[in-house]
Amino acid sequence: MQLGSDNLSLINTDMDITRMQHRAPAIDVSRSRGKLRQHESMARHVSWRAGGQAAYFYQPADLEDLKTFLQLWPQTEPIVMIGLGSNLLVRDGGFPGAIVSLHAKLNDLLLVEQDEYGGVVYAGAGISCAKLARFAASQHLTGAEFLAGIPGTVGGALAMNAGCYGSETWQWVERVQLIDRNGMLHERTPENYHIAYRQVELRAAALSETPDNWFVGGWFRFHAGQQESARQAIKTLLSSRIKAQPLNFPSAGSVFRNPPGDYAARLIEQCGLKGFRIGDAVVSTLHANFINNCGQATATEIETIIDTIQTTVYQKTGINLIKEVRIIGQHAGKNHE
Structure with a gap:
């Protein structure tokens, strides 16, 4: 079923039409091009393969469509952005707002600058970390190999300063692109953030300007290197991960941060x-x-x-x-x- 448009569908399998229309947000659906589902099981969208429903689940068509959706969505409705759902658990009682999935939607991946010392890659928030690692290697860049061991997207890695095997996401960040609750885009540099182990927070001055915001992409500067050596490093890392981690059952990876000086x-x-x-x-x-x-x-x-x-x-x-x-x-x- 669709509400006023062939572009934005509001899909529900367990509610009657009258009730669904009563719960539907008051937005001009003709202006959006993505898919809006109601009462979507989040077990389908998180790596734990468990959890409750999202009251609304939105998949934008692209960045412009995400901007439109945020401009239309009621300010009183909570929103959470996700990628692969590899670091998320939705309680069995469900989430009473919109969960927006960026995976495979904000998927730009571009080499925007390169010289003898290295290069800058732009990656959208919906790109998997592993894909960014492989792309950097294909462009004769090194430093991104560790990203192949992170089972999530660039947006999630930026949000938590994800890392493994001695490297962390933000040590390679040149600047980031964000979107706020009003659908406006912003760019920030690392200096605007307090960055620590598995922690990324906007400093007070920047936070006052854009209190609610989400990463939609980032520019990463990597070193010049040999394509084959970078690819081999990725293979070695993935082999080590397979041996050390229980990948035969659904999980969310590491559940807890390592405390200082211990594991x-x-x-x-x-x-x-x-x-x-x-x-x-x-x-x-x-x-x-x-x-x-x-x-x-x-x-x-x-x-x-x-x-x-x-x-x-x-x-x-x-x-x-x-x-x-x-x-x-x-x-x-x-x-x-």
Whole structure:
């Protein structure tokens, strides 16, 4: 079913037409070109393959369409932007707003500058980190290889300063492109941010100008290098990842940040929590900082394990593990209508 346009569809499989129209946001759908779904299961869109529904789920056609959507969407409705959903858990009670998926939509990937010392690559927020790593290698650039080990998109990597194998996203950032709640585009340099381990925050001066904003792309400066050596480094990294991480079941990767001078996985294992299970949610026996969905795990089961790990590790070691994953939405049984 479509509301007034062949371009923006509002799709629902479990509500009658009258109720759906009552819940539909008051926007001029003819101005948008993306797909708007209602009551969309987020288990389809997060790497844990678990969780509740989004009241609305939007897939923009491109950046211009995202601008239009944000200009039209009611200011009172909450919005969350996602990529591959590799760092996200939506509680079983659902998210009472719009979740906007940028994956494979904001997908520009361009070499915009190159000289004997290196080059600058622009990558849209919807590009996978692995694709950016491979593209940089194909352009005889080095430094991006670590990105192949990050199971997410450029937008997510920018938002949390994702990293692995000794490198972090923001050490390669020249500037970023953002979009605010009104659909306006902005550019920022790293100097506008407080950047730390798995943490990216706008400094106060910049925050006052654009309080609600999301990354839609970034310019990355990499070093000049040999194409084949960069490709080989990517292969080696991926081989190491396969051996060290439990990739045979759905997960969100590392659940907790590493505390200073230690490793979350070591602390979790030390506390005897490897293999700890609630329902189909299980702490991996290969890498204790992973929680696997070994069947039909619910978001509640996964979050309960997360809470149990935090409580147990703190009680036994005095260390408060900080979540690397983001948990949104309402607990089961709560109505988000």
